[in-house]
Amino acid sequence: MSRVTIKDIASKLGVSAATVSNALNGKAGVGKARRKNIMEIASQMGYQPNAFARNLVNQQSYAIGLIVSSISDPFYPELARGVQEKASELGYCMMLFNTNHSIKVEQNSIETLNARGVDGIILATVLQDDPNIALLEKLRIPFVLVNRLLLDPGIASSIDSVVLDNYRGGYESARHLLRMGHTRITIIAGNMKASTAILRTRGARDAMQVYGISEERYDVVDCGYVMETAYRVAKEKLKEKNIPSAFLCQGDNMALGVREAVCEAGMTIPGDIALLGFDDIEFSSVAGIELTTVSHRQYQMGSTGTELLVDKIASERQAGVTKNIVLEPELIVRKSCGFGVKGYIMP
Amino acid sequence: MSRVTIKDIASKLGVSAATVSNALNGKAGVGKARRKNIMEIASQMGYQPNAFARNLVNQQSYAIGLIVSSISDPFYPELARGVQEKASELGYCMMLFNTNHSIKVEQNSIETLNARGVDGIILATVLQDDPNIALLEKLRIPFVLVNRLLLDPGIASSIDSVVLDNYRGGYESARHLLRMGHTRITIIAGNMKASTAILRTRGARDAMQVYGISEERYDVVDCGYVMETAYRVAKEKLKEKNIPSAFLCQGDNMALGVREAVCEAGMTIPGDIALLGFDDIEFSSVAGIELTTVSHRQYQMGSTGTELLVDKIASERQAGVTKNIVLEPELIVRKSCGFGVKGYIMP
DNA sequence: TTGAATAGATTAAACGATAAAGTAATCCAA
DNA sequence: TTGGATTACTTTATCGTTTAATCTATTCAA
Numbered sequence: 001m002s003r004v005t006i007k008d009i010a011s012k013l014g015v016s017a018a019t020v021s022n023a024l025n026g027k028a029g030v031g032k033a034r035r036k037n038i039m040e041i042a043s044q045m046g047y048q049p050n051a052f053a054r055n056l057v058n059q060q061s062y063a064i065g066l067i068v069s070s071i072s073d074p075f076y077p078e079l080a081r082g083v084q085e086k087a088s089e090l091g092y093c094m095m096l097f098n099t100n101h102s103i104k105v106e107q108n109s110i111e112t113l114n115a116r117g118v119d120g121i122i123l124a125t126v127l128q129d130d131p132n133i134a135l136l137e138k139l140r141i142p143f144v145l146v147n148r149l150l151l152d153p154g155i156a157s158s159i160d161s162v163v164l165d166n167y168r169g170g171y172e173s174a175r176h177l178l179r180m181g182h183t184r185i186t187i188i189a190g191n192m193k194a195s196t197a198i199l200r201t202r203g204a205r206d207a208m209q210v211y212g213i214s215e216e217r218y219d220v221v222d223c224g225y226v227m228e229t230a231y232r233v234a235k236e237k238l239k240e241k242n243i244p245s246a247f248l249c250q251g252d253n254m255a256l257g258v259r260e261a262v263c264e265a266g267m268t269i270p271g272d273i274a275l276l277g278f279d280d281i282e283f284s285s286v287a288g289i290e291l292t293t294v295s296h297r298q299y300q301m302g303s304t305g306t307e308l309l310v311d312k313i314a315s316e317r318q319a320g321v322t323k324n325i326v327l328e329p330e331l332i333v334r335k336s337c338g339f340g341v342k343g344y345i346m347p
Numbered sequence: 348m349s350r351v352t353i354k355d356i357a358s359k360l361g362v363s364a365a366t367v368s369n370a371l372n373g374k375a376g377v378g379k380a381r382r383k384n385i386m387e388i389a390s391q392m393g394y395q396p397n398a399f400a401r402n403l404v405n406q407q408s409y410a411i412g413l414i415v416s417s418i419s420d421p422f423y424p425e426l427a428r429g430v431q432e433k434a435s436e437l438g439y440c441m442m443l444f445n446t447n448h449s450i451k452v453e454q455n456s457i458e459t460l461n462a463r464g465v466d467g468i469i470l471a472t473v474l475q476d477d478p479n480i481a482l483l484e485k486l487r488i489p490f491v492l493v494n495r496l497l498l499d500p501g502i503a504s505s506i507d508s509v510v511l512d513n514y515r516g517g518y519e520s521a522r523h524l525l526r527m528g529h530t531r532i533t534i535i536a537g538n539m540k541a542s543t544a545i546l547r548t549r550g551a552r553d554a555m556q557v558y559g560i561s562e563e564r565y566d567v568v569d570c571g572y573v574m575e576t577a578y579r580v581a582k583e584k585l586k587e588k589n590i591p592s593a594f595l596c597q598g599d600n601m602a603l604g605v606r607e608a609v610c611e612a613g614m615t616i617p618g619d620i621a622l623l624g625f626d627d628i629e630f631s632s633v634a635g636i637e638l639t640t641v642s643h644r645q646y647q648m649g650s651t652g653t654e655l656l657v658d659k660i661a662s663e664r665q666a667g668v669t670k671n672i673v674l675e676p677e678l679i680v681r682k683s684c685g686f687g688v689k690g691y692i693m694p
Numbered sequence: 695t696t697g698a699a700t701a702g703a704t705t706a707a708a709c710g711a712t713a714a715a716g717t718a719a720t721c722c723a724a
Numbered sequence: 725t726t727g728g729a730t731t732a733c734t735t736t737a738t739c740g741t742t743t744a745a746t747c748t749a750t751t752c753a754a
Binding site for chain 4: 005006007017018022027049052053054057058
């Protein structure tokens, strides 16, 4: 509750509220001496502009929303930090929402955010058939997609986004396993409605083809990016007669789930089974885990996404060119894939 | 930008704006038929109340702020999720701020939050000599402390809080090591200005005394709750001639730092060195890590803290009794402390 | 000396809702 | 049938800013 208002200052100095407003906002039409005087009195009285009134007259809140599936998933905190810090830098606040992987909750979040008049939304959870894109467009609220995007070029071409080159990440990670001689690979995929999982899988498939592995010789299981599911799937896989020699996981958290199953089955990594992750969460590098994985630039995604959004908010009335930013992934070789099935690495 | 306003509805139906407002808000003084009619037209026209105008007239934003040191620290995401979900349930939004362990950034965050007119703040980062408590009180903004609190009973008795019984956690964890026969213990402490670290250390010291370990026989190092620092400290410790047989860490992330140092020194856990953590972050349970630790109730802390805060906001004008909630910790025995130095556990 | 331009201010409207006060019609009891 | 209570509204004020429109001296060129 900011007590002192612009009127208090005005009446104290015997001037009009408009003059005080103009002085404080550095606008023309106020004499030098008076301006200085007003500024002094204002700070002396501890004046704090009332955000509600400002928001009302400008129809702007200087707040943005960030929607993630769950901040507890170790993939998202760095992204959120990127958004928050860049937002603060640009004078915005960040409101955080978790969808818990639910389209319905995603919808509620968007509606709430809109009802509160945020200036824009960063959506990290979009799916291919996501009805909420239409919602966002109907609400005419600026938004950018980060992490995941829409693959339909017709739609995608008009939506700002910041994503990793997931195809390449998928390709390179599969290639790494293939070069090490693995031919029985199970792909532990993320949510196959998410562009990330689709593209990583597509990249992996292409790599398989290049290395002459036909479709019957590997399989892809949608584990929805949840660790628990990956664990259960791996558990089952390892009971079959012809178990895979490598698990290609599309998320480090899922890789950890698989790792758990492998360990429980009494097998070792990379001795019996090779394991490859994706995202390079902080935890993947700890001794004894040392997951070979693909780096992801969560912080940068959040930070750049925020820049795009704020740009978009500022230039709302102008024509605005769509920006699609693609970040480059990097294969990070640690120990979870060992030194290859036959002890050497193919070219 | 919500286009249609209360006035549009009013003029369309030939009634006054006040009647529309009353009808929509379920207030008395509107005839049955008219009320129904207004509601229908409103939803038909896609009316969305303008939050800015509402905020201005009620001087309330239905938003709260959460201040953590860094959302990337695996301790905080669950807490944030607890806050966000409870907040949503109660009709509030959560704005997230990271302080990066800086008092100055903490101050900025509070001031920003205040300037934006949030209804209250949840502070998870308070230190004993934190000048920002005075700031919060000066601003007369409702707040609650979670995770950490102030130990000075004079101040603490008037501030709502939700914390773990850190003394007990510290005591039990030390006792566990002592029962296993460890007598050379290094305590990797958190930030010693945080009540968590102070109380955990106090608990540990008391346990030491009960088990007859004098002060010269163990040491306490402030690692500020950062993994990297813990890693470096452990690295140094392991170079000394008389290395500890156990590290008692006040945070799982720091335990992982220590673990790294131990591994790099070519030693094993728990074979050569016992390791005990605190917080039970999700990662601590994975195969091969299996950190013995103390459970912390991050989600509940966030959720309950939010309830207290919203209570406090609602009853702001009333006398309001201070609530201090203490959650119980639980020792979670996994493998990182092995089976005791002499192969047995003391009573 | 006149008229236009300009600096420095004021007034009033607007933003979109809510809350308080006022009014006209209806109802019911005495 | 009178008058108090109730109901269903409307009018007006207010929240704290910003901003467009207006006003009044003063300056200055012609």
